[in-house]
Amino acid sequence: MITIWGHENAPNVRKVIWTCEELRLSYERKDIGGPFGGVDSQSYRAxxxxxxxxxxxxxxxxLWESHAIMRYLVAITEGQALVPAGPQGQARVNQWMDWQLAHLGHAIRALVVLVLKPGDTVPTPAQIDAARMDLLALLAILDTALTGRSWILGEAFTLADIPLAINYNMWKVLAPDHEGFPALEDWYARIMARPAYKPLPARGAARPAG
Ligand SMILES: N[C@@H](CCC(=O)N[C@@H](CS)C(=O)NCC(=O)O)C(=O)O
Incomplete structure (x- = not known):
């Protein structure tokens, strides 16, 4: 039995839940982290x-680290769904997954912290604008990459679409009135049509966690 430790609104947990759903792997999930706490307990730290x-x-x-977990879930699934067969396709999946962890995820997290979790110091409009511009520059890269494609690798949905869509969903919750990027919006409509995908509730109903 697979047990996922983490509450369901945390972006990195959502990646793992969604991967299990795509692969039709059965799992149980334990609420921990964020509003549930418990991540500093001795038993969890073990x-x-x-x-x-x-x-x-x-x-x-x-196993920990969301992307390592996602790859493991693919590896234990017969047929190796969600990852192309050849080395170049696999490298391309890894490229986008690494890019999400190294760049896009940090940029969205920075904006979430400023807008939703400012702490004791209220951020200035200039700080928020700077964070928004950093994120928009990355989303523009993604929009260009998706132009003329159904999915980030081309014709097939892969593991790489998952973390990218999790972050794009967070951006849409943070900036629901932003006019958006054409290719990203088309791709996200296809994402929304996937039965395994569960978007975040609109802002006000719940906040993106992180
Ligand atoms: N690189 C790690 C990052 C894990 C991470 O930072 N997770 C966040 C939630 S998305 C977390 O644990 N936050 C503390 C908490 O929720 O208590 C991964 O991809 O799994």
Missing amino acids: LNPNGRIPTITHDGFV
Whole structure:
């Protein structure tokens, strides 16, 4: 049995839940982290010394880091769905997944912190604008890459679409009135049509976690 440790609104947990759903893997999930707390407990730190979510346990095997988990889930699924067969296709999936963790995810997180979780110091409009511009520059890269394509790798939905869409959904919740990017919007409509995908509730109903 696969157990996913992490609450369902955390972006990195959502990646893992969505991957399980795409692969039709059965799993149980334990609410931990964010509003549920518990990530600093001794028992959780024994699973994941970073005190971060998600972590999975699978028949005694423990794994953390959302993208490592996603790749593991593909590896244990017959047919290796969601990843192309050849080395170049696999490298391209890894490129976009790494780009999301290294760049897009940080940019959206920076904006979430300024807009939704400012802490004691109220951010200035200039700080918010700068964070928004950083993010928009990355979204423009993604929009260009998606132009003329159904999915980020071309004709097939792959593992790489998952983290990108999780972040684009967060942007849409943060800036619902933004006119958007044409190719990203077309792609996101296809994402929304996937039965395995569950978007975040609109802002006001719930906030993007992080
Ligand atoms: N690189 C890690 C990042 C994990 C991470 O930072 N997760 C966030 C939630 S998305 C977290 O644990 N936040 C603390 C909390 O929710 O208590 C991954 O991809 O799994």
